[in-house]
Every structure is written in structure tokens, then in C-alpha cells.
Amino acid sequence: MKKIIAFLLAVFSFFGSFTGGIKDAFNVRASFEINPDEEGALLGNISSCMTVWSLEGNPFVNMTVNEDYNVFEFVRYIEVMQCTGGSAGRDLFKNPLDFSVTDDYDFTQLTDNCAGILALGAKPYLKLGSVPLKYTENAVAGADFGTNLYPPDNYDIYYDYIAAVARELVEAFGRDEVLTWRFSVMTEFENADWFKAQSGDPEESCEAYCKLYDYTAQALVDEIGSDVFVGAHAMAVTEGLWDERDFIKHCALGTNYKTGKQGSPLRFLTASYYDTAPGKYTSGMNPVETINHLRKAAEEYGFDNLVYAFDEGRILSSSRGSESDALLSRTVGQTYQAGYDARMAKMLFENGIEYFSAWEYLSDSFADGNPTVSYYVARLASFFEGSRTAKTKRVKNALAFGTEAQAFSAFNSSTDTLRVMAYNFKNSLSYSRKANLNFKINAPRFDGRDVKITAYVIDDNCNWFDEWEQDRKTYGIGSDCFSWSPDDPVIGSTATLSDPAARKLYFGELKEKYARCSVLTPIETTAKVGNSTLELNITLEPNAVVFYEITPVN
Numbered sequence: 001m002k003k004i005i006a007f008l009l010a011v012f013s014f015f016g017s018f019t020g021g022i023k024d025a026f027n028v029r030a031s032f033e034i035n036p037d038e039e040g041a042l043l044g045n046i047s048s049c050m051t052v053w054s055l056e057g058n059p060f061v062n063m064t065v066n067e068d069y070n071v072f073e074f075v076r077y078i079e080v081m082q083c084t085g086g087s088a089g090r091d092l093f094k095n096p097l098d099f100s101v102t103d104d105y106d107f108t109q110l111t112d113n114c115a116g117i118l119a120l121g122a123k124p125y126l127k128l129g130s131v132p133l134k135y136t137e138n139a140v141a142g143a144d145f146g147t148n149l150y151p152p153d154n155y156d157i158y159y160d161y162i163a164a165v166a167r168e169l170v171e172a173f174g175r176d177e178v179l180t181w182r183f184s185v186m187t188e189f190e191n192a193d194w195f196k197a198q199s200g201d202p203e204e205s206c207e208a209y210c211k212l213y214d215y216t217a218q219a220l221v222d223e224i225g226s227d228v229f230v231g232a233h234a235m236a237v238t239e240g241l242w243d244e245r246d247f248i249k250h251c252a253l254g255t256n257y258k259t260g261k262q263g264s265p266l267r268f269l270t271a272s273y274y275d276t277a278p279g280k281y282t283s284g285m286n287p288v289e290t291i292n293h294l295r296k297a298a299e300e301y302g303f304d305n306l307v308y309a310f311d312e313g314r315i316l317s318s319s320r321g322s323e324s325d326a327l328l329s330r331t332v333g334q335t336y337q338a339g340y341d342a343r344m345a346k347m348l349f350e351n352g353i354e355y356f357s358a359w360e361y362l363s364d365s366f367a368d369g370n371p372t373v374s375y376y377v378a379r380l381a382s383f384f385e386g387s388r389t390a391k392t393k394r395v396k397n398a399l400a401f402g403t404e405a406q407a408f409s410a411f412n413s414s415t416d417t418l419r420v421m422a423y424n425f426k427n428s429l430s431y432s433r434k435a436n437l438n439f440k441i442n443a444p445r446f447d448g449r450d451v452k453i454t455a456y457v458i459d460d461n462c463n464w465f466d467e468w469e470q471d472r473k474t475y476g477i478g479s480d481c482f483s484w485s486p487d488d489p490v491i492g493s494t495a496t497l498s499d500p501a502a503r504k505l506y507f508g509e510l511k512e513k514y515a516r517c518s519v520l521t522p523i524e525t526t527a528k529v530g531n532s533t534l535e536l537n538i539t540l541e542p543n544a545v546v547f548y549e550i551t552p553v554n
Contacts, residue, residue, distance in 0.1 A: 028435035030405035031396035040389035047378035060116030074382035086130030086147030129186035166223035190240030231268035238284035252301035321482030329360035333465030333489030339425030339543035364492025459544035464514035
């Protein structure tokens, strides 16, 4: 027995010597080989889009922005859902409920907010298509989204309305400017909770949407120009009322309902992707499969150069508040979200997916508050824009047991900068194991030179949410103080934190403390590259992410 104990202690000591303790002997161990000279695809900014639910209340007119954590440093497009109709607050008329007048247009809400978006340095991405109430005699608001489910009674009157919208945008901002914007017809077009024929029949609903798309797109073409960037957003990740591939076929081969000619303009296809809860996938496809499902159909019908992206998604729900378990921002505040987002970023980079639009990045509102871990991942991932993928191979993966220890690299030859993103992720909020990561970088271009290595480590040390969870225990802020899920980091919203006393405590005392807790301090070192090789080592906490930036000093 003594010999067995001595042997085990020796084993523990051997493994523990690498990390300074027996406890760390069971860390995940992963090694990567990186070769910047083996370049691949040119990368864009996968963090370039954010989504807003509505323009009601004029959110972009004089919007407050946190200059220390300005999301508009990397966000290029603001996706505005259903901004031209579907409810009294979205319909652009002087009197949306006066059904006797169909052309009392009032586009002030739209133009004022578009001007606000431009002033912030972004471009509008406008979701059209939901039909104004006065254009559908038997309009019915969907239970989930509150907008008119049905097509217009008269498509020509609807066309005139969209044409007037487009004409107003051109007059207000100029044709050249509006041609840099994006337009989509509907959100999740095959989702029966957004749009369907009054019969509810799948085939008739498909036909109604294709007709709606043709009339909407043609109005944009006629008023803005044939180069207008117009496309469609499918649910795609799960089964809809009808097959979204039938729409793609219509755009390629069908008779255009408005022009009578073959085909319809189509510049992009986007999808939704949601997990049901942390660690619980939907019953549909994974993100890459979702996009490839659309891409395969489009390429089969001759659309070879479409843009593909995700217009909404991440995680639907988590622990329950007093009214719902829904996550307002579709993210959780725990550092789990950093690993989740880094894994998603790797998928996007490797599969030519342009972006994954986010609902929120900061704690209080769309552009104000303390940063979440999602903000940090999005900002640092945006720095990969203009680089090309560098061959990255995992050559060792020990003691993983379901952990995803992964890395992605890219090199920018114009700035001589190598970027590496790596993460220690397991799809569980309770994941608790560290990971020892080793990187061997083949760097003949840096041989004999000093390089500056800047590491950004995203873990609990720059995440205020663990302090918030402890303060909830200290001050007795229970789940009943929240309307929606308490795991959401946007606690400045009453949809999340609703209790007046808890809100007073947060804004009066805790928010300033969390500002200090959420600072991400980069770690800078230098090293000399010898034998054309640079080696890096790091131990990451559970669900943590590291971004390296490596540049020559001389």
C-alpha cells in the first residue's frame, strides 16, 4: 500500500509541476501548431451588426453612448426589425388606425432614427415587409411578436407605400448613401408567428410571401436603383410553416409577381440561430449546418455570390424571473458566454459567415452601461478584419472529457500582425476545469527579431457579473425581483431587473463598483524569436478566452 501511495504522489507531483499544484494535474491540456505562412480566406468583421426591436420611442435620436465602451467602434449596421409596419406603433402614417385613408404617410419616425444611426457612425439595415394594419381588412396581430400576420388586400397599394418610403429615404439622405444600406423583406419569413396567408395553408403562405417579397424588392429597385442591397431572413434553424428553399427557387426560376419576368433580386440570405438554454441545443441544425442549408440551395439555383449571416440568436432562456425565463439580450452574464461567443466566432471565421447580429453588449441599454464579456469578445474578434486565416492545428487534446479547447489564428501581412483566439469552453454553466494551452508558432518572418505579445484574457477578472451574483445574495435580490431571466446581464432594463428597490441599489451604489470590476487590462510582454519558432503558454479559467496580438518590435 505504501508503494502505491508513493507512486500516486509521484504522478501527482510530476503533473502538478507544470502548473504549480496537484489540483492542476487534472487540467485540460491542449497544444496547437500555428503557421502564418499558410494563409487562407480573407476575414471580415463578424461583429458588424446589432439588432433593435423597434423604432418606437425614437431610440437613435440623441442616443446616449458610453464612450469608454463604444459599440459603434466595431458595429457597422443597425438592424431595425419591422420598421415600416405591422402595428400602430410601426405603421408610418399620420393616423395608422384611420382605414379610410391609405396614403397619409408620415415617415418622420423612420428618417429621424436613420439620421441618428448615421450620426453614430453606422448604417441602417431596415427590415420591411410587415403589412400596415390599414392594408389588411382582417389584420390579426401575432401572439409572439404583436405584428400583422397577413398579406395586404391590395399589393399595388402596398407597393406604393414601400415606394414612397424608399423615395423619402433617397430625398433625405441621397441615393448614393442609401445604396450603402441594407434591406430585408420580413423577419423569419417562413415563421407562421411572423407571416402567413389568412388560410394558414403552407403553400398559400409561401406564395403570399414570394409575392410580398417581389413587390417590396421592386419598389426598392424602382426608387433606389438596381444595385440596392436587398435580401431575406429565414428562420432556417428549425422547421417553419413551409420550406424556405422554395423561396430561393422562386427568386431564381419563378415568375416575378410584380414585373412578370423571371426571377427576383437577391443579394443575401440570413438565418436565426438559438439554443434553448445554456447547454441545451435546439432540435434543429447547428450554426454551420444552418447556413450551409441555405447556401447549398442557393448555389444549386445559381446564386454563387450571396452574403450569408445570422440576423439574430444565441440563447433563448435560462433561470426564471417572476414572469419569464427569457433572456432579454439572448445572452447570459456568466463568463460561460465568453467561451460560447468565441466558439461561435471560430465557426463564422472558418465558414465564410459574415456576422452574427447581437441584441445587446452593455449592461444598461443598447449603447450604455458596463461591458459584458460578449462585448469584449465581439470587439477583439472585430480586429481580425483584413487578416487571412492562418493554419492552426490542434496536435494534443488530453484530459478533455467533453471540453472544447480550441484556437483560431489569422495573419495580416499589411500590418505584420498575427492574431490568435483560444478558449476553454464546455457547454455548461457549472463547468469548473482549467485548461493549459500551448502554442508553437512557425514564424520564419520574425526569426531573430523581438516581438511584442499582447494578451487579452476574458474571464471573471474582467466580468462584473460574478460580483453581481454575490451581491444578490448579500442584499437578498431574489428571482422575484426580475421580470425575465436573472441570468441576463442587461440589468439596467426593467425587463430584466424590475424591482424598484433593487434598481435603486444598482444605479445608486453597485453600478460604479461594477465599472471597476469590468476593466480588461491587456498583458504585454516581449520575446525574441529563435529558430523561426515562437512558443506561448497560458492557463485559462473555465470558459475563459484569450486573444493574442503579436507584432514585431524591430
